[in-house]
């Protein structure tokens with residue numbers, strides 16, 4: 223006689239489903255758990271220049287919309303070259319006295335900014351999710367706390383710049399032009415501003431067109447912190463505004479995070495000038511699973527690696543390399559896990575995958591996924607109901623992928639994972655490095671010696687071992703090859719904002 227437990231397991235096997243799927247995926251429908259805090263977003267925003275809200279000369283504005291429901295949230299000023307020039311002039315005026323301000327005093331401003339951001343963390347998290355579509359649990363638990371952590375960390379350095387490099391000290395470069403993308407809007411702003419200010423530079427920064435709101439709300443924090451006018455200037459607009467920020471003659475350095483395509487344009491346009499440059503560009507990271515890894519833990523790491531922030535992550539583990547002996551098992555566990563992901567309203571606290579940031583990004587993801595199907599890769603998507611309004615895409619798994627497929631080579635920047643297999647360590651290294659990019663990689667194995675070998679041989683700026691997507695302000699981040707150059711975070715990041723004397 224089979225025991226009741228054995229009977230239940232047999233039934234589950236015959237239905238082709240595993241226990242967790244029955245419990246979470248099919249039987250549990252969570253009630254909505256919407257976040258309700260007021261994001262305090264104004265209906266219109268001007269430019270933040272010289273410590274004041276300033277109308278754009280053209281008086282033109284553009285809309286910022288909520289990608290979860292396509293509704294307009296705010297109208298934002300469109301900065302042209304004249305506005306960018308005003309911002310640089312203000313930064314230039316502020317720079318001398320900011321550079322002379324003792325490090326201990328600059329640190330106080332940075333600490334104040336960090337604490338003010340912590341005070342308003344919930345409001346900023348809601349604004350970030352509303353404007354960009356990322357799940358509230360991510361903006362609440364990752365983006366905003368991490369942004370504050372960057373200001374705290376760099377506040378700590380501001381009066382210790384003589385200890386960054388042995389026998390030398392750091393002097394500011396002057397005015398820095400910065401352009402950032404839409405995937406981690408406030409966090410990217412923090413990565414850029416905190417080291418620049420700690421080392422005595424002044425800044426003109428442009429957020430991405432689809433996600434300017436938290437940068438503009440951040441201007442309120444700068445005012446509340448009493449930061450001297452002109453030290454940080456925020457100009458909003460699209461690519462043309464970005465070009466004007468990069469091209470301005472007063473910029474001693476430009477720091478850009480965005481696509482490799484625009485990064486290349488910037489390099490070409492700055493060739494022959496003496497501007498310093500940091501470029502943080504795209505990626506196509508390998509997440510490598512060896513047969514001796516803890517596979518359930520690895521599956522969590524794979525899911526986090528590609529579905530965090532809808533896959534809009536430059537260091538996303540978008541190429542899964544699995545050792546052949548465990549490939550079938552890992553893929554089956556992965557399918558089960560993917561079926562449990564909740565896709566939908568980003569403002570719901572249970573949502574795992576929110577909205578795709580913009581219609582143009584959704585179109586790009588669809589185009590690349592269609593190419594995967596056309597080139598013969600096998601597509602898997604769970605059956606989940608997507609909201610009728612807004613930009614959404616199902617978590618997607620491609621198996622049967624070869625290295626020549628576009629989905630294995632091109633950055634998709636969406637919730638799409640391509641699975642390849644390998645047999646030996648050398649094959650894993652060769653396949654992982656077979657890309658124009660080199661931003662990050664993940665290694666899952668029980669053997670410490672193998673981790674060290676892989677970390678030494680993988681051509682990637684960050685190599686995670688038995689984890690993925692872990693960040694810390696003290697840990698430098700940046701790329702190899704077409705993923706860019708320069709580092710953000712840690713001592714190395716400070717060196718990129720200073721002259722050593």
Ligand code: NAP
Pocket residue numbers: 401402403404405406428429430431432459460461462463464465466468479480481482484485487488501502503504505535536537633635661701705706
């Ligand atoms: P993008 O199109 O290159 O845009 C990045 C920023 O540059 C935006 O603010 C954009 O403005 C602006 N821009 C566009 N054209 C420009 C030009 N000709 N000159 C100067 N600025 C210009 O990239 P994205 O689509 O926003 O972001 C996704 C990309 O960023 C991905 O490739 C991702 O891998 C990369 N990324 C890298 C890192 C890293 O640390 N390595 C981090 C995050 C993202 P508008 O968007 O307002 O038009």
Ligand code: MG
Pocket residue numbers: 286287288289352353354432433434
């Ligand atoms: Mg928006």
